[in-house]
Amino acid sequence: MNTILSIKPLLAVLVSLLVIPVLVSSSDRPNVRESWIFIAGTITLLIVLSMLPVILDGNQLALTLFEIAPGASIAFRVDGLGMLFAIVAASLYIVTSIYSIGYMRGLKEHGQTRFVSFFALAISATIGAAFSANLLTLYMFYEILSLATYPLVTHHQDTKSMISGRRYLIFILGTSIGLVLPAMIYCYHVTGTLEFSTAGIFSDQLSKPAATVLLLMFVFGFAKAGIMPFHSWLPAAMVAPTPVSALLHAVAVVKVGVFSIIRVMTGIFGVELLSTYNLGVVVMCIASFTILVGSCIALSQDELKRRLAYSTISQLSYIIFGVALLSPQGLLGGIIHIVMHAFGKITLFFCAGAIFVATGKKYVSQMSGLGKKMPFTFTAFFIGALCVIGLPPSGGFYSKWNLILGTLEAEQSIFMLVLLVSSFLNAFYFLPIVYKGFFEKSNEEDENMPVKIREANLCLVIPLIISAIISIVLFFYPTVFVNLIKVGLAI
């Protein structure tokens, strides 16, 4: 494995950062502005993809920017795991930017320049988190992401969004400053380094109780991952415009949280230390709890976006669950679920948004009969649902299959039950919507309405079709991502 000095990771981060002044300066020409977003997104994706072959060959790209203290620097390092995450984020950024153009214009939202600027900043931070070489850098981008998404979450600037924004900040900032920061500095204090390495940074400085406390501080501290009881910001943040919910709260923000936990478990503690102290089980219990409770709550939600939010909470814990299995299959299944869930969930959010723009309906109970009027949207919804539930022919099946194999491999077959039960629950809260859409007759009052309901505009429909198609493609060709994980974790 070679480490190659490269400026590309920095460029990938900078592109969407540097486009912000351009966006601001072209705020009165929406078309110019939006084409810049698109260009920035494409360039980011191209830069990310250009690094792919090198990474697949088992190399790493690295760049140290600033050394803050010995062993703690602001540095980038691209490995398989980071690459996987960056590809997901960058490709979905493009899709979402198209979608958000349609959505924001469709609803004539105010402050669009502010919206796209912070959106770009958030993407920049997400890519930065993906390419972080150490915990300090990761923490930095994590915090930037938290703050950059605040104006997105509270975009409507009304009382409701203020309250949600407050909750968002309290949970996200409170946990990261209150738990992660001391834990991180303690790690640094003990070991003198924060570099991620597959062997972990601790040799034998940590006793089991200390390691447990530290691990829990990290797991709960990265509250973006939505581990209960620090999950309630996520449903609250659904007041945001749907593209924000879609990209940030189904993909970027929450996945950064999960990604951070994965990094800490595999790069800071190391699989070996965790299995020696048997800490995987602890995390698994926490994750299982979140999986089951999240799914149950999702069942009872009538507002579509909230149902999706709770579904996200439980699906995120699948990823952590998989990593906590500490077996190769489990790790593979968990991490690849980042990809599968991202595409599946973003399809679902896109559909929710498209339905809202086209019909103004937010609640599941109102959606009877819509499927006939919006066939593309509801078909895509169906595919997205399959992907999240984990049924073939969608990418979700691949990850869940590996997770189940992982439980067997790690000899934790009791936990297999959790996965199965939860998958049933997933099916229960998604499939009825599809059923309603296609097979139930719409309510009387709707028929009386003079406005004819049809598909939303193209800017909304194309992205959701694309992401739905990718969800299916991933079932047949997950190889790239699998290889990236294998390269990244040396399994």
Add this chain to the structure above:
Amino acid sequence: MNNYPALIVIAPLLAALFAGLAVWIEDRLSYYIAILGLAVSSFSALKVLIQVIESGTIQYKMAGWDAPVGIEYRIDLLNAMVLLLISGIALFNLIASYKNVEQEISDRKGSFYTIYLLFVTGLLGVTATGDLFNLYVLIEITSLTSYAMVALSDKDRGPLASLNYIFIGVIGASFYLLGVGYLYMKTGSLNMMDVADIIASQHDSSTVLVGFILCMIGVWIKMALFPMHVWLPNAYSYSPVAFSRVVAPLMTKVMVYVMIRLMITVFGFEYIFNTLHLSEAVVWLATIAVLAGGVLALAQDNLKKILAYIIVCEIGYMVGGAWLGNQSGMTGAILHLLNDALMTFALFLGLGNMVYMLGKVKLNNLQGLFSRMPWTMTGFVVAAFSIVGVPPTCGFFSKWYLISGAFEAGAYHFAAALIISSLICAILFFKVFEICFFQSSPDLQGQGHGHKFQVMAEAPVSMLIVSNLVSFSLIVVGVFSGTIVKTIILPFLQGI
């Protein structure tokens, strides 16, 4: 002969006197004289810093007399850095202040600039000097000028706040003077290095102990360490904004510098940490200061007061860090001295812009500020995040060192206080931001569209450029804090 060390202090003094003459001849000239004086001072400070980094400590003998007999300037890495900080901030503030001064004290501009320059002279002199008594005289110059300034702005409360400030300030300075007297009693000298050499053999003397305690209490009163902080919030919030922008970031920081200087150069770590065993108590005091400052800030409804209490809280950081008794803690304290000066300056620059445009800065005056003054708020937000400690702004990195110093010393309560205060600051600033972001100001609403179409009313460009430049420097200093530590702070700490 290399006269730059003297020039750092003398240039603003000369400028002050010429500005004092200009008051009677042509009032407008005083501003340009002030700019010139501070520019020369900043340039000299930069020169000196480069020299010190390259070739080590500079000694400058005033009047040509050798050290213990005469007064010397002893400029090492620490005070070279602080000198540049002071003169730079003073210069930038002067540039930003032109309009504020025109608005607030247009009839007495010349006198204002004169006092301003004298104040800066005092700060620079305190920092540069290697003589204990000279330090006292210069502290008095800074105090006297700030008394005058505090009384100037607010007609109702200003004079009383200032008078109380005088009482407390005099007690503080007198304690310091007494402490120096006690030391003089046992050493017969006033030069810091000389005193340090002599008391090295008198560590068990009760006089030295009392002298030490008196000096520390004096300096703590002057820097407003809780519970000796009562004068600060009033004093800082009633002075004209052009002045509070320089007094708030610098005055307390210079006093922290004096404390560190006394601890390191005069008394020595050996005496403070191994002979006295006071450090635990002081770290507890600092912990309480950090928490109390934050909690008191929460109770305020005026932005100026909020910022003033945040200063009280930040002082706890530095005192605690310096007294942890390990290298990380001291590094953190020194780095935070630099960072906090910049952060506070950036915050007060934003505040100055708001005061200029709004007049009052009670919290409910700030409605809709994000749409009215987006550039000001950009700078302000960055500075606020720096106070909270969000990387990559500089506030995070000094906090980093402070917390790891606290872990090293086993002072977990101090680490906890730092983290809690970060959270409190986050709450504080988001309280402000929520008002600025969600509420629309009643008088500036557009045509029936509510907050969505508010008129932009930004501060003048000169102020905006400075405030955004300083805020940007927070990030630059943040990412280069490793370099600063490596080239300035660590060599300084290892040199002693």
Add this chain to the structure above:
Amino acid sequence: MKFFGFVVVCLVGGLLLYGTADFPDWGDPDSPASTHLSDIYIEHAFEQTQVPNIVTAILADYRGFDTMFETAVIFCAGLACFLLLRDFKERKERFYRHVPTGVILHVKNSKKALRVGRDFEHIDKDWIPSDLIIKTVCRILIPFIQIYALYVVAHGDFSPGGGFQGGVIFGSSLILLAISYDLKILVRRIKEKVLGICAAAGVLVYVGIAAICMPMGKSFLDYSALEMFVFDPHHVRALGMLGVEIGVGIAVAAVMAIIYINIVSEGRHDEGL
């Protein structure tokens, strides 16, 4: 507050007393304070500076840098008083006295001061008839006091005295003028502008003399750099000190007057003690 004050005072007193336990005896000629630097000054000051008054030598030369800032403090105080109190608004209420009869005219709300002829004089609100004896004695005394002030400044090298003392004496002569006559006389004799310029210029003399040494190739305040400006190079330090003392004297006298005038008239410069 009283109890709190008592506790604080006792604590501080206790601390200070504890510190005295280790003091050398009062007047002990062998105490560190009386031997370390003190001996150097006493033994070498005259030889090095040609000034027999060691206090002056230290004040204006060895520690001349302190003294410079001390003068700046004075200047600062004067400026602060001016800045805080000076009020350029004219008072609308005026009093005039008909000198031959002693009748007092009270004018309310007049925009401009009336022009007064020979028979009328402009007086203060709390006017008391000035005593002829006091006026006369002061008129005779004031010039002598001022000459004495100059002597104290000039003779500071040889006897107790110097710029501060001389300046204070000079300033008090001005105050005496204001007390014995009234404030307006003083303000009319010496314009505010003159006082202001003197205060700044006095300090400037000090700093200027000190600063000239730098381009002459010596360090700041090193009077020996001034050799080429004086007739008597042997006494160059003494002359340098005299120069700065004069500066100090000017500044102190002017600031004394500024503070006095502003405080007694509450900044209006019209009436007061």
Add this chain to the structure above:
Amino acid sequence: MGMTDIIPLIVAKYNYWLFVVLMMIGLYAMIAKNNLIKKLVGMNIFQTAIILFYVSIGYKSGATLPIIQNVHEGHGHAAIHAADYINPLPHVLMLTAIVVSVATFGVAMALAVKIYQRYHTLEEDELRMRLSEK
């Protein structure tokens, strides 16, 4: 400790004790008095105590004031004995301190005048009442 020990102790230290007492009086007045002018007086006493302390340090028994005598006859330092003159340094320092305290006092008086102009009282409790009324 017998009587014989105490008297020399008093003789040796009474100046310093006196300064402490004076300082305590001044400090108490500054903290506890209600009238601002009284506080200012307390401040002056406080500062004077410090001056007393410094000047006490400078005293040397059997020595005179530090002006070299007979300079014109005896040139050179051979004629000068350090023991003959008291320590000049504290006097210099106190000249500075006096000036500083006078300057501070001047500014404080100016403030008191301003406060009186505004509120027609210098009693602190009344001032506080007036301020809280607003």
